[in-house]
Structures are given as C-alpha cells and as structure tokens.
Amino acid sequence: MPGRQLLMTFPVTATSHSLADYRARGGYQTLERVLKTLKPEDVTKEVSAAGLLGHGGAAFPTGRKWGVIKLDDGIPHHLCANADEGEPGTFKDRWILEHNPHLLVEAMAMTSYAIGARHNFVYIRGEFDLPWRRIQGAVDEAYEAGYLGSNILGTSHGCDIVVYRGAGSYVCGEASGLLTSIEGKKGYPRNRPPRLTVKGLYQRPTDVNNVETLANVGVVMTIGAEAFRKIGTAKSPGTQLVSISGHIAKPGVYEVEFGYPLKTFLYEDCGGMIGGKALKALIPGGISTKVLTAPEIEPLTYDHASFDKAGSSLGSGGMIAIAEGTCMVRLLQVMIRFYHHESCGQCTPCREGMGWMHRVVDRIVAGQGVPEDIDRLYAISEANDGTTICGMGDAAGYATIGILNKFRDEFEYYIANKRSRCNGVLEVGNA
Amino acid sequence: MKHLIPEFEKWKLRFPPGKESSLVLPCLRRIQEDRGFVADEDVAGLTEYLGVPRIQIEEVLSYYTQYRRAPIGRWHLQTCRNVSCSMRGAERLIDHLQKKLGIGIGETTADGRFTISTVECLGSCGTAPVVMVNDAYHENMSAEKLDALMEGLK
Numbered sequence: 001m002p003g004r005q006l007l008m009t010f011p012v013t014a015t016s017h018s019l020a021d022y023r024a025r026g027g028y029q030t031l032e033r034v035l036k037t038l039k040p041e042d043v044t045k046e047v048s049a050a051g052l053l054g055h056g057g058a059a060f061p062t063g064r065k066w067g068v069i070k071l072d073d074g075i076p077h078h079l080c081a082n083a084d085e086g087e088p089g090t091f092k093d094r095w096i097l098e099h100n101p102h103l104l105v106e107a108m109a110m111t112s113y114a115i116g117a118r119h120n121f122v123y124i125r126g127e128f129d130l131p132w133r134r135i136q137g138a139v140d141e142a143y144e145a146g147y148l149g150s151n152i153l154g155t156s157h158g159c160d161i162v163v164y165r166g167a168g169s170y171v172c173g174e175a176s177g178l179l180t181s182i183e184g185k186k187g188y189p190r191n192r193p194p195r196l197t198v199k200g201l202y203q204r205p206t207d208v209n210n211v212e213t214l215a216n217v218g219v220v221m222t223i224g225a226e227a228f229r230k231i232g233t234a235k236s237p238g239t240q241l242v243s244i245s246g247h248i249a250k251p252g253v254y255e256v257e258f259g260y261p262l263k264t265f266l267y268e269d270c271g272g273m274i275g276g277k278a279l280k281a282l283i284p285g286g287i288s289t290k291v292l293t294a295p296e297i298e299p300l301t302y303d304h305a306s307f308d309k310a311g312s313s314l315g316s317g318g319m320i321a322i323a324e325g326t327c328m329v330r331l332l333q334v335m336i337r338f339y340h341h342e343s344c345g346q347c348t349p350c351r352e353g354m355g356w357m358h359r360v361v362d363r364i365v366a367g368q369g370v371p372e373d374i375d376r377l378y379a380i381s382e383a384n385d386g387t388t389i390c391g392m393g394d395a396a397g398y399a400t401i402g403i404l405n406k407f408r409d410e411f412e413y414y415i416a417n418k419r420s421r422c423n424g425v426l427e428v429g430n431a
Numbered sequence: 432m433k434h435l436i437p438e439f440e441k442w443k444l445r446f447p448p449g450k451e452s453s454l455v456l457p458c459l460r461r462i463q464e465d466r467g468f469v470a471d472e473d474v475a476g477l478t479e480y481l482g483v484p485r486i487q488i489e490e491v492l493s494y495y496t497q498y499r500r501a502p503i504g505r506w507h508l509q510t511c512r513n514v515s516c517s518m519r520g521a522e523r524l525i526d527h528l529q530k531k532l533g534i535g536i537g538e539t540t541a542d543g544r545f546t547i548s549t550v551e552c553l554g555s556c557g558t559a560p561v562v563m564v565n566d567a568y569h570e571n572m573s574a575e576k577l578d579a580l581m582e583g584l585k
Contacts, residue, residue, distance in 0.1 A: 076447065088513045088552040119447040126460070126497045127553050129566045162445050167456055168496030170551065184455030185487060186494035202450060245515040245556035252557045287514055318556070320515055334517050338551050344494075426517045 002269045002302075003257025004231050006219045006239050007212075012099050017134050019141040022102035028147055030222045031106050035113060035155045040071060043114035047217055049225035051237040056082055056210030057286065057316045059304055062217065068197035069115045069205045077117040078206040080182065081108060081214050083124040083135070084166055084173040087286035088338060090318030092241035093211040095253045097124070097131035101138035104211055105161065107218035109147060112159040115207050119160050122211075123178050126166040136163045170342035174390045175208040176200075177344070188346045189390035212241055212317075232258030236303040240317045246283075247274050247323035247428050262300040266321065277323035277428060281406070285315020287335050288395030290402035291322075312402070327422035328407040329414045332400065333361045334426070339396040349384045350393030356380055357400065364411065367418035374411050377404060432462045432476045439480070451481045455491055459498055468499040496550070504539040504546035506584045509563040512549040515556035520573070524560055525549060527574045544584070 015021050022028070034043060048063025069077055081104060085093045096104055104122070112120050122139075124132050139161050142148045150158040164182050171177045172187035179201045181187040200206025209217075216238060220228045232238045236258035242265075245251045249271030256265060266272065266279070273279055279294045290312040292300075300306045307314050322331070340358040345351045357380050360373050381397030388394065404411065413421045439458055446453055458481070462473045469492060478485045492498045510516075510525050525536070528547050532540055539546040555561040558570030562577060569580060 078447075085554045086552055089515055089556050091554045091556050094554060119445075125554065126495070127550075127563065129568065160445050164453075165457065165460060166495070167460065167491075167498055169494065181456065182453055183450075184452040184481075184483065184491070186490045202447065243557055245559060246518050251559075283514075320518070320556070322518070326518070331514065334512070334514050338513055341551055426522065427520050428518070 002242075002254055002265045003239065003260045005255045005257075006223075006228075006231060007096070007100070007103075007215055007241060008253075008255040010100075017099055017101055017138070019102060019138070019145060022100070026222075027102055028106055028145075030218065031109050031147060032153050034110050034221055035153055035157050040114050040116060043110060043221065046225050047114070047220055050220040050228040051225075051235075052213065052216055052220055052228070053236065053238075053304070054210055055212035055216065055240060055317065057087065057288075057313075059314065062209065062213055065197060065209075066111075066115050066207055068195065069207060071116045073205070076119065076202075076204050077115050078201045078204060079108060079112045079115060079117040079120040080175075080178060080201065080206060080208045081120075081122045081211050082173065082175065082178060082208055083122050083128075083131070083211045084178060085128075085211075085316075086125055086170045086173045087288060087316045087318055088335075089245055089283060089286050089320045090243055090316040091245075092243040092253050092317050094128065094131050095241060095243075096211050096215050097128070097135050099134075100215070101135045102142065103215050103218045104135065105138050105142045105147065107214040107216075107221075108161060109142075109152060109157075109159045110221055111207070111209070111214060111217055113157050115205075117207070118158055120162070121182055121201075122161060122163045123172070123182060124163060124165055125173075126168050132163065132165060139163055169344070170338075171344040171390065171392060174392070177390065178208060179206060186344070188344055191389050233301075233303045233305070235305050240302070240314065242302070242317045242319055244270055244319040244321065246320040247277060247326070248272075248321040249274050256302050258303040260302045262297050262302050262306075265302060266297075270321075273321060273323045274428070275323075277325065279321060280324045280326055281322040281328070283318075283320040283322070284312050286318040287320070287338070288391075288399055289313050289315035290398055291406060293406050323428040325422055325425055325428045327420045327424050327426065328403055328410050329361070329364060329420060330424050330426055332403050333365050335399055335403075336361050336396065339392065339399075343392065347388040347390075347393065349387045350396075353380050353384045353393060354396060357396070364414055365420075365424075369411075369415040371412070371415055373415065374404060374408065432458075432465075432473045432480075435461055435465060436480060452483050452487070454481055455483060455488060456495075459488070459491065463498060468502050470500075504543050506544060506581075507546045507548065507563075507565055508581075509548045509550045509553075511551070511553045511555070511559070511561050511563075513552040513556075515552075516560040519559040521560040524562065524572060524574060524577060527577070531578070545581070
C-alpha cells in the first residue's frame, strides 16, 4: 500500500456500495452529529483547518472556496459534485461512485449544510453506466432512509440531490461549463469574474467540488481536522486516489498518501513497466499536465510541492506510464486529435488553434512535415495561452510544449526522415 | 414524446422551482432511449412542453456527442481511441472491426445489426482498451474477446 489510507479502507464486495453496508461501517453517524451539534460555519472551519485541497486538478483550498458564499445573503445557493470525469488517464472518481457512493451523498448533505444549499446536483458524465446506477441508487436509498429531502434526521436542514447526466462533452468537466450544462444548454464555459461562488448555477452562488474532494470532506468531518492533517505532508494533507494506466504492469486505482516516494509507487506498488521495459516518460495527472522524463521522476515524492518544483503538477491524479520504444510524435497526435475534437468552439484561439495544431501534427506523421512545423506548434501553443475563457486551450498548449521540450529530437528526426524513429509504435511490451 | 410527460413531471419535483430549462438534457436522453434517436416531432413536442426556445434544444442536440438525430444499428460499438487505450491496442481493435464488418467508422452494417464509432476517453484507462456496447463498458478487450462478444449480439 502506498502509505496510509482514508478512502479505500474496506474490502470491495458485491454489497459494499449499499446503504446497509455503509451504515455498518459507521455511515451517516457523522451527518447526524454535524446537523445536531454544529453550526454551518463550524463545518467550513473544520474543512479549512484540515487544509483540504481540491482533488479535481486545480488543488484550490476547499474551505476557502466555500467561505466566499455568504450564508445570510437571502438568495438560494447550490452545490454541484463534479463527476464528469473525462481527463484522459483519469478514472479515480469512478471508484468512489461505484464502491462508496453513500460517502459522497453524506458529504454532500454536510456540505450543503455548510453553504446553505437546498437544491444540489451530481453532474455525471453521460457514458458512465454502472457509476450512474450506483450513485442514483444511493441517492434513492438516502431519500428513503431520511438522509435527503426535507427535515433531515428531524433537523431543519433540507437537501435535495439530482443526479444529472451529461451527454458527451469534455468541456463540461470545467466547472462553469458544467453549470451551463445543468441549465440545459450547450456546455459553454463562462468568463470570470464573477466567480461561480458569487454567480454560478442560475446566476446564484454555487460551489462546484470534485467527487473525491467531497468524499474527503466526509472523512475530515468524521476523523477531525487534526487527525486528517497527520496524514500526508504539511502542505498537502491527506491522500490522492491515483489512477494509473498505460504501459504499467498493474494498472488501476491506488490511494497514495501525499509525500510517498514516486519511484516506490511505480516500481513496487504498480510492479514497474509491462514486460520489464524501461520507463521513457510519465504523464503525471491527466494528459493536460506536463510530461516528465525518467530522470526527472527520480527524486520526486507524490505531493504538490515536489511536482510543482519539477515543472509539472499532480493534476487529476491520472497517471500514464510510457515505456521506452513509444513514438512521442504519434502520442502527441492522439492527444491533439482529442483536444481538437473536444474544443467547444466558443473561443477563436482554441477553436482554430486546436484544428491547426491537429493538421500540423497529422502532416508530420504523414511524412510531409517541414522543419518550421516544430516552431509553429510552439507558436500556436503560446498564442493560445491565457486568451480563452476556460483552460482547455492552455492545457493543450502545455501538453504540447511539454512533449516538444523533452522529445524535440524525435520530431526533428521524423520530419527529416519522413518516418518515426520508433516505428510509430504506441503499443509496447505486450506483443 | 407525449407519453413520456408523466415521467418528466415526476423529475420536475426535485429540480428548483421554475428551472424547467434544466430538463432539456434528461428529457432528450429519455426520448432517445425510447425511440432510438431524437426526431423532429420530439424537438417540437419538447419545445412546447418545456417552454424553451427551439434553438436551445437544437444546439444541445448538435453540441453533445451522445445525441442522435437518425437511427443507428441495434448494437453500437464505440471504441475508445484516446492515449491509454491506444497504448494498449485500441488501434488494432478499430482496424479489426472495420475489416470484419466491411464498414467504416460511423457506418452501419446493411442488416442494421452493428454501428461502429470511435470515441474519446471513456474513463476506463486502467482496463484499456475499452469498447462500449450500447450502454455497457467491455474492458480489457482484444480482437478475440470482441469476436466472441459480437457472436451473442443478434
């Protein structure tokens, strides 16, 4: 096990997602204590004191986000759990939705109390079938048992949860695009300011939190901020659900305590690369985070400060291990094709830039690239940066620059020789 | 879609009052489940029922990848082509499907049995490659497993 655990603390069985099993693990006792003995602001204080950071990618302090919402402003507030897991390489929230959905429901009931929100949502991507059935089932069970609805557990607090299914759009994982989607429109992100905690869903103060972040709220309120802070590092308290895939021997979801040595995780917990191959590169937290080379990962520990220092970030915890022998030009092609496909089209630099980059990379792969193409990819990435409403255009640029900076020679070779130095291979090791 | 209205009425109760616009996505999904695609008369019916502009519904239909305006095959095989699936053999699966069925991506077999598509990340990277068959994920797929699976899809 990569360190101490807060979420993966019970054996997964055929019934471990059910209300009966959740209650047997002590479930919903914290909700009762919170609603009957604490004031809403006490919940926010506890979460702030725990130092809980967002687990969706931006690592924003959760308590500080909630603190923006004024409890006495006289207008309705909303809470939305972001279950639109779609950053390539990321499949961690699925674990919570499939195996511990009641933890999310209980945490949402407490969070809605903290921010004064009656009508709340779980926005789940439309392709998720089992995760949707599990979270919808948990919500139904919770209504039946009196943990949702009006006057929860005999208190004055009321909380409704609608499980809202997306319909196929990467951009709806961005918080403002997600809210526009819940309003029943195409999922265009919105300019900030105003922040969503000021004007969000239906132009009302809205808190959007990642599923894992909310699950951790449940943990914090159960064990207390002090105990929570004892796990992880001073600046990154707690754990991260890391989903690892690609050329790794044992892919899957692992709960990693912040501060855990990265190499130990990769080579001992995950069994190293398939077929005993050497590691060429690691995408640390979804494809929008900058790629790291094998020498760069040597000194790293799994926490925000360590990865920031290496010029990348933990992102969404979606790691992709890339083995020696993989063609980085073709890999970038797959990534850019994705960004082009998912650009919502609202902002010109992203809409045009993604298509342009896609055509340039396709041209290189077809053996028709010219030496200036490398600088062109840099130029488009840099021109995009900071010019779009949401971060997708920026992210595509960071991913591109990350690969070009570290594997430029492969692109030069491909253009000069009209073929891949690695034979265009993406699938390595299990042949 | 008119026969689905009693169901939609129940959904309304859990939404904030006066926010019928939010029902556009769920209603369209239900209509598509019912008919197999969203027809012009559904768009007209939903426009009237929810009292939203028709353009909003048309925009939603064209923006999100899961909605269809025309029927497809009985079995929709959607293969993920993103990074982790490509690293675990998705490209070979996509080639295999096209050769086996003699159709291209986005096409339907003449007997109306299969439609094949490629999709971007389905969030199933640790069990790549993944093929979505109608609503269900089939993980750790190979050409052999896919052949066996398709045998049973009549």
